[in-house]
Amino acid sequence: MANRIALTGDQTAAYAMKQIEPDVVAAYPITPQTEIVMSFSQYVADGEVKTEMIPVESEHSAMSACVGSAAAGARTMTATSANGLALMWEIVYIASSTRLPIVMPVVNRALSAPINIHCDHSDTMGTRDSGWIQFYCENAQEVYENLIIAPRIAEHPDILLPVMVCQDGFITSHAVEALEPFDDKDVKEFIGEYKPEQTLLDINKPLTYGPLDLQDYYFEHKRQQSEAMLNAKNKIPEVFDEFEKKFGKKFDFVERYKLDDADIAVVVLSSTAGNVKVVIDQLRDKGIKAGLLKPKIFRPFPDDEIIEALSGLKAVAVMDRSESFSNQGGPLFNEIRSAFYESDKKIPIVNYIFGLGGRDIDLEMIESVYNDLMKIVEAGKINKKVNYLGVR
Amino acid sequence: MSDNKNGWKDIPIGGMIKKAGNAFEYKTGDWRVYRPVIDREKCIDCLLCWIHCPDSAIKVEDAKIVEVDYDHCKGCGICAEVCPVNCIKMEKEN
Amino acid sequence: MEIRWHGRGGQGAKTAAQLLAEAAMESGDYIQAFPEYGPERAGAPIKSFTRISKNPINIHCGVTNPDIVVVIDPTLLESVDVTKGLTNEGLLLINIAKPAAEIKKVLNFDKGKVATVDATSIALDTLKLPMPNLPMLGALLKLNPIVTLEALESKIKKKFLEKIGEEKTNANLEGVKRAYEEVNVSE
Structure with a gap:
């Protein structure tokens, strides 16, 4: 040990x-x-x-x-x-x-x-x-x-x-x-x-x-x-x-968790990524191919790494723990969407603003995001670009 | 912007100025509307103008005032204002 | 394993959660211990949490389905739903001078096991202070050997000897041992 x-x-x-x-x-x-x-x-x-x-x-x-x-x-x-x-x-x-x-x-x-x-x-x-x-x-x-x-x-x-x-x-x-x-x-x-x-x-x-x-x-x-x-x-x-x-430890701009064969994925920063990993393990047990991308560095923005990691997916949810009041979603969402504009792959990307002021983000909420992603894949379209997760 | 200035690759980073005392190269004399002219007959070399000049444009040698540095004097008139014997006149530039 | 601690500000619920975690870490486990911060003041109801695992712990949200709930202040039973989310095999340990079976009936908690110990009296006897948190740890280890009693004792010594001296540390250890022996369990 x-x-x-x-x-x-x-x-x-x-x-x-x-x-x-x-x-x-x-x-x-x-x-x-x-x-x-x-x-x-x-x-x-x-x-x-x-x-x-x-x-x-x-x-x-x-x-x-x-x-x-x-x-x-x-x-x-x-x-x-x-x-x-x-x-x-x-x-x-x-x-x-x-x-x-x-x-x-x-x-x-x-x-x-x-x-x-x-x-x-x-x-x-x-x-x-x-x-x-x-x-x-x-x-x-x-x-x-x-x-x-x-x-x-x-x-x-x-x-x-x-x-x-x-x-x-x-x-x-x-x-x-x-x-x-x-x-x-x-x-x-x-x-x-x-x-x-x-x-x-x-x-x-x-x-x-x-x-x-x-x-x-x-x-x-x-x-x-x-x-x-x-x-x-x-x-x-x-x-x-x-x-x-x-x-003896590998370092990278981003961490990928069970992303290689994933159909749907969440992108999120910081401690919430840990919660997402737990949900992914549960979903994988049910046969759902869920993954996570966690940017470890936000500036400089790891655009190539993010595009490369997400390109094979059928739908992606970007979770932001801050609101930019731009009516265009949170900052992480905006940068990722912008990065994808240059890419040949156009995948559906939705945004979830969550956890403001310390609102706890529990496993059920994260599971609901993956459920939404599955619906997006099924319907082939996004209903709502910017969503608020865990607000009354 | 002009032309013979260095580009971003050729200037020190962060706005650092690495060459000390380079303000001397910047001639501010052409900002002047009125120029101070010292009447050496009346001057008592009290050096008050030298102390007050914000541009260090009063030149002094051996504790005596020798001339005004017209390359850097902006013509503010402080020297004329503080002179106790009124020996500095502000004359309009031509 | 997930544990939820209920106490009032100043009773050491945060310390208890942390001590147990640290003792478990020294026995080779991965750990997490954190309080739930609200408006902080002495006497306000607070919660703290301990997570212990053989593997690195990814989860960082609050504990919703604890395996064990420890209630450090019996007056909280009236105002807080202490059994909330407690799993079927769960254990509810309460600091109260009443038999466990009686409390089990009052709380209408038929799912899991209930245990009681009069930790406040034990603390007053041993430490001469109404600080029931460490005796509660002793009682808990009797019911679930998360770590050995010796591991906890050594952790307490390490943490407190320098800070509060030998006499008070020993009084604390005495309280832990007494609660370990005196805890009462419902069937």
Whole structure:
């Protein structure tokens, strides 16, 4: 049996941060912050890490301090959730636009109003166009592994973009699970030392960050960001390979579950994918060829992988734990449908908005989605493009 | 947009400016409507204009004012305003 | 195996769910333990859950059909449907100073097994505090050896020795043992 420790998802993120041992963590210490920062600051207080911990007075200041720290050449992390992410919004864009490889675990929780502290993806889906790389995690083990791989991706010289590692509020953040961590030494070796090409503190090579950048160059800088996200798509597999070499675990943009011979499938992010797997096992016992596709990375968007995985199917349901209010369904649905426009395969794709504000998504609800898909296959057409699952 | 500027592949990422002091290359002198002219006869070299100039356009050598850097002076007139002996006149550019 | 715990905020339902899970993990199982968060305050009815399996656990939704329900506060019997979703072979364990057969009749729960133990009195005798959660774990292990009593004891020692000292830890262990012996089961 591998070494297992019982930790909540929050504590798992803090444990990964301990092993990464960033130079600087700047964070707002109370609500809407999560247990991540509390647990990590305990490691700092106990002298287990040499990280400089900067408690600040708001999430806006937390990300601001991270921007300064990362520009100064320090490996920098913070953590946030929900309204905290909303408050740091302005600086979230500045971090990615300034090309600073900050890594941030995010606990996905609903945005007010009305006031709600439970899980949905409104917070990070709102930042989907901010130029951050985004991981979504099914369980504590994935929170851990995605955080360990994140600095290598963020700091890759051809990428240099910040990374969010998102997990489901309460569902995984507050649940105790058995984590199988890697050795401290292996993690240290895998992550290596952060050696930025140039830093703000190098007095021999003076450098200015964050200048005024008007009509003449701003657009060029945005074009560079697009290129960086494209590079991310192309270079991340190299980091996956190194991860596999070091830890013996395969990594990919997407996870497929019983998809190879499937007729119908669900696409969903994060912890709900686990529930879907249970339903698939039950359906398979009844002879129904059901499958799952779980994107592990949403930015850069794994379009080729998704098209390839879904092309052979007869019908697909995309489940979104956030609403975009576009009258066109949720963000995951939109991107997948858009990706399929270029494809020769035109398969029926429907959307289910679910679980807003922490509404539990149980096995019956997921089974009902597969039942709907079977009806779509039978009828050869979609009745309703956007559906709301589990709402009264 | 013009023409001889570098494209996205040829500029530092993230808006970084890697060359220190390059603001000097940007000539702001042509923004001027009024130019400051110093009457050296009256000037007492108190250096108040040098301290106040937002563009560091008052040139000083050996603690004495030598000239105005008209390549960078925007003609704001602060120097004339702070001069205690009224030796700086703002004259209309031709 | 899925267990649902009913208690009131501050009675340690979350801790009990977690302790059992951790003891099971140390015995080689995969685990999950999580509370159901509502408006949190001391005294409010709360639920927590434990899942234990020989295989990795994929499911992440709330437990709807538990194999075991543990009621840490007997006053909840009047306000909460504690038998909801309990499977036919299920076990209902209640902290109450009444014989199990009597409770079984009152609750009109004829499907599964009912067990009772006066865990609050045991906690007051041993720990001198009305904290019935750990004795409930002892009683539970008598009825279903999810982990051995020794595994639980070692987990409790590991968790509490440093935090609350030897005297209180031993008092807790004494409470666990007494409940293990005193639990009463209906037929």
